Amino acid sequence: MSSVITDDLALAVARAPINAAIAAARLVGRGDERAADQAAVDAMRASLNALAIRGRVVIGEGERDEAPMLYVGETVGVGKGPELDIALDPLEGTTLAAKAKPNALAVIAIAPKGGLLHAPDTYMDKIAVGPGYADGVVDLDASIEDNVKALAKAKGVSAEEVGVCVLDRPRHGAIIEALRSAGARVHLIGDGDIAGVIHCTKPETGIDMYVGSGGAPEGVLAAAALKCVGGQFQGRLVIRNEEERARAVQAGIEDLKRRYDLNDLVLGDAVFIATGVTGGSLLDGVRFAGGAVHSHTLILNAATKAISELRIRQPV
Ligand code: VTB
Numbered sequence: 441m442s443s444v445i446t447d448d449l450a451l452a453v454a455r456a457p458i459n460a461a462i463a464a465a466r467l468v469g470r471g472d473e474r475a476a477d478q479a480a481v482d483a484m485r486a487s488l489n490a491l492a493i494r495g496r497v498v499i500g501e502g503e504r505d506e507a508p509m510l511y512v513g514e515t516v517g518v519g520k521g522p523e524l525d526i527a528l529d530p531l532e533g534t535t536l537a538a539k540a541k542p543n544a545l546a547v548i549a550i551a552p553k554g555g556l557l558h559a560p561d562t563y564m565d566k567i568a569v570g571p572g573y574a575d576g577v578v579d580l581d582a583s584i585e586d587n588v589k590a591l592a593k594a595k596g597v598s599a600e601e602v603g604v605c606v607l608d609r610p611r612h613g614a615i616i617e618a619l620r621s622a623g624a625r626v627h628l629i630g631d632g633d634i635a636g637v638i639h640c641t642k643p644e645t646g647i648d649m650y651v652g653s654g655g656a657p658e659g660v661l662a663a664a665a666l667k668c669v670g671g672q673f674q675g676r677l678v679i680r681n682e683e684e685r686a687r688a689v690q691a692g693i694e695d696l697k698r699r700y701d702l703n704d705l706v707l708g709d710a711v712f713i714a715t716g717v718t719g720g721s722l723l724d725g726v727r728f729a730g731g732a733v734h735s736h737t738l739i740l741n742a743a744t745k746a747i748s749e750l751r752i753r754q755p756v
Contacts, residue, residue: 443709444522444552445743450711452491453550454750458735460484460530460546461715465726465733468718469540476537480530480546480717485509485516488526493517495550498558499527499657503690512558512691523553527660533632536718543635543720549664551710557660557700560691563678564656566633569649570640571670578649580674580699584618591649592623599623603646605636612652619651634714635722637662641669645721653678663705665712668740669747673702709743724751731756 463483467476481501488495495516501507504514510528517524527549531537536544549556567580569591577594578587592599600623606612608628619626627647629636633654639647659675666673676699679685688696698704715737716723724736737750 443743444524445550445709445711445741447741447744447746447748449493449522449550450713450739450741450748453493453548453711454713454715454737454739455491456484456487456528457546457548457713457715458737458752459487461717461726461735462733464531464537464544464546464717465728468537468544468725471538473534473538477531477534481509484528484530484546484548488516489518491517492521493524494519494521495524495526496553497528498525498556499660501530502561525551525553525556527556527657527664529634529658529661531717532634532658532661533717536631540718541630542718543629543632543722544717544725545632545635545714545723546717547634547661547712547714549661549706549710549712551664551706552708555707555710556664557705558691559656559660559705560677560684560687560693562656562684562687563653563680564659564675565653565678566637566659566662566673566675567649567651568637568640568662568666568673569671570642573672575672578672580676584615584651585622587649587651588619588622588624595648600625602648603627605629605639605647605650606652607631607633607636607654609652615652634658634662634665635720637673638665638722641666641671642721660705661712663702664710665714665740666702667706667710668712668742668745671702673705675700675705706742711742712740714738728756
């Protein structure tokens with residue numbers, strides 16, 4: 441049976457991140473993270489509800505009691521059409537948008553029903569590399585030094601030519617130190633580790649590997665992107681207290697210490713779509729000019745292997 445995940449469906453779904461990005465872009469640089477996020481959520485929800493899909497949010501804005509819109513379990517779409525799992529982050533990098541810093545994105549991934557891990561809202565330890573390496577070239581449980589060495593060897597370069605992206609957080613102090621003493625170049629980002637992971641697939645960014653802990657939901661979204669363009673991703677939930685344990689159990693996670701590979705997070709076909717809110721190394725940001733709004737969107741389809749970029753100029 442052919443996949444329900446067609447390029448036409450991907451194009452239709454793209455309206456959701458595009459509209460979310462445009463809505464959030466009006467609030468870029470205003471220092472109001474909440475307002476920018478809410479605008480993106482409202483626009484994404486309205487767009488999804490206009491689509492001929494039977495969608496279920498598996499990664500969203502939070503659990504039902506804490507998020508009135510796009511909560512986990514919410515159904516979206518007109519109630520006809522393919523049954524889909526939806527993972528979304530209407531504004532990935534709320535702080536980036538509020539401060540007008542690069543790489544704020546509106547992001548969504550879709551898969552046939554049951555195709556995406558329902559990741560709880562906890563941290564996840566992550567490691568990722570781009571395509572073209574033997575399976576298991578890096579390992580979440582190996583030392584930073586061994587991973588840098590293995591990657592350098594596989595790439596045929598010295599460790600000094602390995603670039604690694606890490607979220608700039610005090611909790612990553614030891615990782616950053618170990619990376620530098622192994623010889624690697626460390627690219628620190630303030631926020632947005634979905635973009636951080638995708639950077640590994642783009643040699644021009646100088647980034648070969650992503651390591652560190654970030655949101656588990658963002659881990660599934662990043663894995664969906666890698667599923668489409670190739671690359672490797674491993675992750676493990678970080679459970680720090682009872683509340684997080686309860687959240688994971690509620691999400692249906694049985695083995696809290698499980699190490700997830702790409703294919704455990706995204707089981708089969710998937711589409712990943714991101715629209716730039718602020719411009720950056722992956723996408724241009726939304727721009728208002730001459731009575732029009734310009735947007736830039738990346739659509740990756742694992743089912744058809746199509747990689748599309750959409751530039752839309754539409755009246756404001
Ligand atoms: C992570 C990361 C996201 O926020 O969730 C991070 O995955 C939050 O980390 O991409 P801290 O709790 O350490 O601030 C992002 O960077 C942006 O949503």
